[in-house]
Structures are given as C-alpha cells and as structure tokens.
Amino acid sequence: MNTFLSKISRLSSIQEVLFISTRGELLFLNSKNDSNKSDDNVSTWNAIIDSLNSPIEAEFFFEKGGYYLHYTDIGYVVVGMNGFSSLKNIKSACANLQAKLSDPTICIKVLLTMLDEADDTLKPQLVTALFPFANNNISEKLLVLLGKEAEFDPAIRSKLLVNIFQILGQCGSPSAQHALKKLLKEHSSSRIALENEARYAAQVALAQLDLEISPESKTAHPRKEVLSKNVQTDRAPSVNPPSPSENGYAAQVPKGQRILDLLNQSTKGEAIALVLEQIEICAGKKQFDMAEQLREWLIEIDSSSLREIIRAAEIIEEEKKASISDEQLGIWRKLVSTLSTEDYSSLYHSMIHKQYNNGEIVVQQGEYISTLFFVNSGRVQLYSANQEGEYALKVVEAGEIFGAETFFDISIWTMSAKSLGADLSLLTWDRLLKLKEGNPALQTKLMGFCSQFKLTNVAFNKASTTRRKFERIKVSGKVAVSLLTKAGDASQLGLKGTLMDISKGGLAFSLRFSKKKNAIALLQRNLKVTVRTVFSNESLQRNGVVKAVKCHDYVGNHYTIHMKFDEELSNEEVYQATSRK
Numbered sequence: 379m380n381t382f383l384s385k386i387s388r389l390s391s392i393q394e395v396l397f398i399s400t401r402g403e404l405l406f407l408n409s410k411n412d413s414n415k416s417d418d419n420v421s422t423w424n425a426i427i428d429s430l431n432s433p434i435e436a437e438f439f440f441e442k443g444g445y446y447l448h449y450t451d452i453g454y455v456v457v458g459m460n461g462f463s464s465l466k467n468i469k470s471a472c473a474n475l476q477a478k479l480s481d482p483t484i485c486i487k488v489l490l491t492m493l494d495e496a497d498d499t500l501k502p503q504l505v506t507a508l509f510p511f512a513n514n515n516i517s518e519k520l521l522v523l524l525g526k527e528a529e530f531d532p533a534i535r536s537k538l539l540v541n542i543f544q545i546l547g548q549c550g551s552p553s554a555q556h557a558l559k560k561l562l563k564e565h566s567s568s569r570i571a572l573e574n575e576a577r578y579a580a581q582v583a584l585a586q587l588d589l590e591i592s593p594e595s596k597t598a599h600p601r602k603e604v605l606s607k608n609v610q611t612d613r614a615p616s617v618n619p620p621s622p623s624e625n626g627y628a629a630q631v632p633k634g635q636r637i638l639d640l641l642n643q644s645t646k647g648e649a650i651a652l653v654l655e656q657i658e659i660c661a662g663k664k665q666f667d668m669a670e671q672l673r674e675w676l677i678e679i680d681s682s683s684l685r686e687i688i689r690a691a692e693i694i695e696e697e698k699k700a701s702i703s704d705e706q707l708g709i710w711r712k713l714v715s716t717l718s719t720e721d722y723s724s725l726y727h728s729m730i731h732k733q734y735n736n737g738e739i740v741v742q743q744g745e746y747i748s749t750l751f752f753v754n755s756g757r758v759q760l761y762s763a764n765q766e767g768e769y770a771l772k773v774v775e776a777g778e779i780f781g782a783e784t785f786f787d788i789s790i791w792t793m794s795a796k797s798l799g800a801d802l803s804l805l806t807w808d809r810l811l812k813l814k815e816g817n818p819a820l821q822t823k824l825m826g827f828c829s830q831f832k833l834t835n836v837a838f839n840k841a842s843t844t845r846r847k848f849e850r851i852k853v854s855g856k857v858a859v860s861l862l863t864k865a866g867d868a869s870q871l872g873l874k875g876t877l878m879d880i881s882k883g884g885l886a887f888s889l890r891f892s893k894k895k896n897a898i899a900l901l902q903r904n905l906k907v908t909v910r911t912v913f914s915n916e917s918l919q920r921n922g923v924v925k926a927v928k929c930h931d932y933v934g935n936h937y938t939i940h941m942k943f944d945e946e947l948s949n950e951e952v953y954q955a956t957s958r959k
Contacts, residue, residue: 451482
C-alpha cells in the first residue's frame with residue numbers, strides 16, 4: 379500500500395497524498411507543501427467525509443487544482459493535484475485497489491506491511507486499524523513487534539503498547555496470553571517497565587484472554603501442541619524434538635550443537651543463556667551476520683522471551699554503532715538524520731568498503747552494475763565518452779552518492795566513473811533487498827536522499843545529446859515483442875507494446891508489468907520486434923538488445939524499454955516509419 383501511495387505521490391501533477399483510516403486516523407502522508415500540518419489536514423478531511431455521509435468517491439475542483447477522494451475497506455485515499463492529467467489513471471487505480479481490499483485477508487496483509495514500513499509516529503494508528511481483523515495471525519505479528527519494545531520512540535511508546543495490548547486481548551491467542559503473563563510478571567524491570575496506562579491495558583487484555591481461552595489451551599504451549607501432532611501414539615517423549623530449522627541453525631552457528639543438546643534435554647533456560655553469550659562474542663568480533671542468525675534462532679526457541687530478545691538486539695546494535703568512527707558519522711550526518719543512527723549502522727555494515735587508487739576505473743560506461751556508491755573520502759570523476767571524445771560531468775566528493783539513476787531504475791551505465799583517489803562504500807541491490815526485509819521503509823528513504831545527487835547540470839544535458847548517434851523521432855504505433863533464445867529463435871510467448879520513438883539505431887516502446895522484477899528481467903535480453911507506425915501499413919522487423927528499462931507511469935506500472943538494433947534501419951525504412959528522411 380505504501381508503494382502504491384508513493385507511486386501516486388511521485389507523479390508531477392500530485393501535490394499531496396493522504397490515507398485516512400475508517401477510524402479517522404492518519405495512516406500515510408506525502409505532501410510537497412512542508413507547511414501543511416497533518417493534524418489539521420486529517421481533521422478537515424474527516425469533517426468533509428462526515429458532511430458527505432461517507433461517500434465512495436468524490437472530486438473537488440478549484441482554480442489551480444483539486445482533490446480526489448476514494449473509499450476502501452481500510453480507509454480513504456485523498457489525492458491533491460495542481461492539474462488533472464493523471465486523474466483518470468488515479469481513479470482507475472483506486473477502483474482496482476477498492477476491489478482488492480474487499481477481501482479481509484488482503485486488508486490484513488496490507489495493514490501488516492504498512493505497519494512494518496511505517497515510521498514510529500504512524501505505528502499506533504496502524505495497529506488500531508487492525509482492530510476489526512483481530513485474529514491469531516495478527517497476534518503473532520504484534521508479538522514480534524512487542525519484542526522490539528525497547529526500540530519504540532518514547533513519544534509514542536505508551537500509546538503504541540496500549541493499542542497492541544487492546545488487540546491482543548481480542549485475538550484469542552494462547553501465545554498472546556503467555557507473553558502478556560510474562561511481561562506483567564517482569565514489568566518492574568527497568569528495561570521493560572510499563573507506564574500505568576499500558577500496564578492497565580495489558581491486565582485487561584490478559585483478563586479477556588483468560589475468559590476466552592479454554593483450560594486445555596492454557597496448559598499447553600502453542601508450539602508444543604503443533605509438534606505433538608507428529609509424535610507417534612505409542613511413544614511419548616518427555617521433550618519436543620528439534621524442528622528442521624533448529625538443526626539448520628545448529629550446523630551454522632558457534633556452539634550450535636551444544637545449544638541443540640540443551641534444548642533436547644529440556645534445559646531451555648541454559649540454551650537461551652548460551653545463545654545470548656554467543657551473540658555477544660560474535661558481535662564483539664564484528665561477525666554481525668552470525669550474531670543475527672543466533673538472534674533469529676533465539677526468537678524461534680521462545681518468541682515470548684522478550685527480555686532476552688530485546689537484549690540480543692541491543693548487543694548487536696551497540697557493537698555495530700561502536701564500530702563506526704565519529705569521522706564516518708560526521709561525513710554522513712545528513713544521511714544519518716534521514717535514516718536514523720540504527721538504520722545507518724545496518725546500512726554501513728551491509729556495504730563493501732573499498733579503496734580506489736588515483737586513475738582507477740570504478741565503473742565503465744556501457745556496463746550493467748546494480749550498485750550504489752558512497753564516497754567516504756577523496757573524489758570521483760564522472761564523465762561520458764563517445765566518438766568525439768570525453769565530456770566531464772561532475773566531480774563527486776565525500777558525503778555524496780553516485781549511481782542512483784542506474785541503481786533505482788533499470789539501465790546500463792551511461793557514464794563512466796574514475797577515482798581521483800577515493801575510499802568508497804558499495805551497496806548492491808541484493809544487499810538492499812535483504813535490509814528491506816527487516817526495514818521496509820529503508821529503500822524509500824534512501825531513494826529520497828539520493829534524489830539530491832541527480833545529474834541535472836548543463837554539462838550533463840549537453841553530453842547526453844551528443845551520446846546519441848542517431849536522432850530519435852517521436853512517433854506513435856504498435857510493437858510486437860518476442861524474446862530470443864541463445865540460438866536466435868523467437869519464443870512463442872509474445873508481448874505487445876506502444877511505440878514511443880524510433881531512430882536508425884533503435885527504438886523505445888512502452889510495456890506494462892505487474893512487478894518490477896519482471897521488467898528488470900528484460901535488461902540485456904535479446905528481442906525481436908515487429909513495428910507498425912501510424913504512418914505506414916508496412917511493418918518493420920529487427921532484432922536487438924535491451925539497453926535500459928525505466929518506469930514512466932508509477933500508477934499504471936508502465937515501463938519504457940530502450941532497445942538497440944543489431945542492424946540499423948536504412949533511410950528508406952526510417953522514412954517509411956516516420957515520413958522523414
């Protein structure tokens with residue numbers, strides 16, 4: 379959902395996008411007007427919605443723009459525009475969204491994803507939005523969130539805890555009952571002390587669960603119940619056999635077999651203590667991937683051991699932060715303030731750090747390298763080259779990032795990067811996706827930060843035009859596309875796109891993909907295209923290779939495919955297609 383709303387926000391005509399829950403609380407806000415106050419905005423829209431008796435959709439037109447409002451089973455999408463070029467697409471996209479969210483299962487999935495991606499300030503409202511859908515699945519997700527309680531922003535901690543407890547009380551989950559009992563028993567600990575309001579909410583939730591859950595359910599740990607189904611009736615082992623994932627962890631982490639033996643001997647407390655000890659040792663040695671694996675195992679061993687799970691996260695995060703120098707934090711202070719110190723620490727330790735000598739090529743024009751480059755010290759020269767020579771584009775210095783155009787879009791490098799003596803940190807796309815699993819909002823924040831480093835200067839614009847060997851001529855038409863095998867045979871599965879422009883050396887056309895990864899898969903692939911323009915009944919056929927794939931319609935998921943022909947068009951073929959020689 380955040381991706382859907384963010385895509386709308388990026389359209390040039392859009393000034394503001396809000397998502398307001400059915401309870402009247404803000405779940406998403408992206409506004410290009412920094413002076414807008416979200417509380418005032420939400421109050422105004424709640425009043426408008428009430429006055430219109432909760433409409434399915436509504437449009438508001440003003441002299442310089444307008445608003446579009448659309449209802450879903452989770453809440454209202456509100457879009458502010460300074461023009462109406464995208465209104466038709468937005469209305470269609472919102473209608474499709476409404477249809478999907480008529481399924482409660484989809485609503486739950488969407489809200490849980492938004493909860494994962496949201497800043498702390500929005501988490502209390504998103505938890506409340508889950509209330510109508512309270513079930514065991516939501517309970518398990520909220521217990522994981524509760525395990526991160528030590529990381530909550532103090533400003534919203536009490537409110538978020540109260541909302542979590544209220545929903546847990548409605549879920550009928552033995553796991554929630556067990557976790558709340560343990561939490562209340564340990565609430566006097568300074569590490570997890572609860573404020574009065576939160577403690578009262580936890581007590582109420584536990585009382586509700588005690589009334590709802592049968593005595594049989596209370597006596598059995600939920601995980602043991604599941605495992606016991608696989609036990610033969612003529613054998614009743616005193617402990618549960620380890621799950622396959624436990625065996626997998628044991629083979630990968632230090633002291634893994636000893637931890638597994640302790641679990642088999644029903645000494646869970648000793649096993650947890652040993653896991654914590656190994657986490658501290660691995661983190662102290664800067665073996666953070668290993669420490670994270672141990673923490674994952676700890677959660678699997680006992681997800682209700684909140685104190686130990688929280689402590690494990692603190693140990694890893696403290697060692698990560700301690701290993702980053704004050705000089706490094708100073709260079710990237712703006713990025714740190716955008717992401718948070720914890721997020722920057724995770725990012726830093728996911729990157730490859732490399733020193734490049736003066737004159738060493740970092741990236742060569744024409745390569746496809748899905749990597750983002752952070753300049754820690756020194757300088758890097760960006761330049762473009764063609765038959766006429768090299769064109770200097772920009773010198774990138776410490777605290778700047780380059781490669782964002784290729785990294786976040788799908789393109790070969792249209793420039794080269796040469797070190798002038800530089801220390802760089804390299805973030806690969808695979809590493810970012812792995813980070814995104816634990817911090818879904820990281821990619822969006824990083825993309826926003828990188829936007830300030832785009833190459834929009836005059837030198838780049840001039841060089842860009844000279845890099846094109848042939849003039850691109852805008853022309854409408856249809857393109858039939860087939861993938862080519864290594865042997866050069868066309869696949870049976872064909873795609874149909876819309877022609878955008880053509881030249882002697884290649885063409886650009888539009889295709890729609892439901893998922894970005896499918897668009898990425900076309901890069902560097904060999905295609906066969908059959909082109910028919912509005913100027914001719916005759917079709918042109920060419921083979922070629924995809925050099926770039928870029929999203930040009932965030933709502934409709936349309937991508938522009940840039941293809942280079944293996945064999946150039948003749949002057950007569952260009953004239954046939956465009957009526958121009």
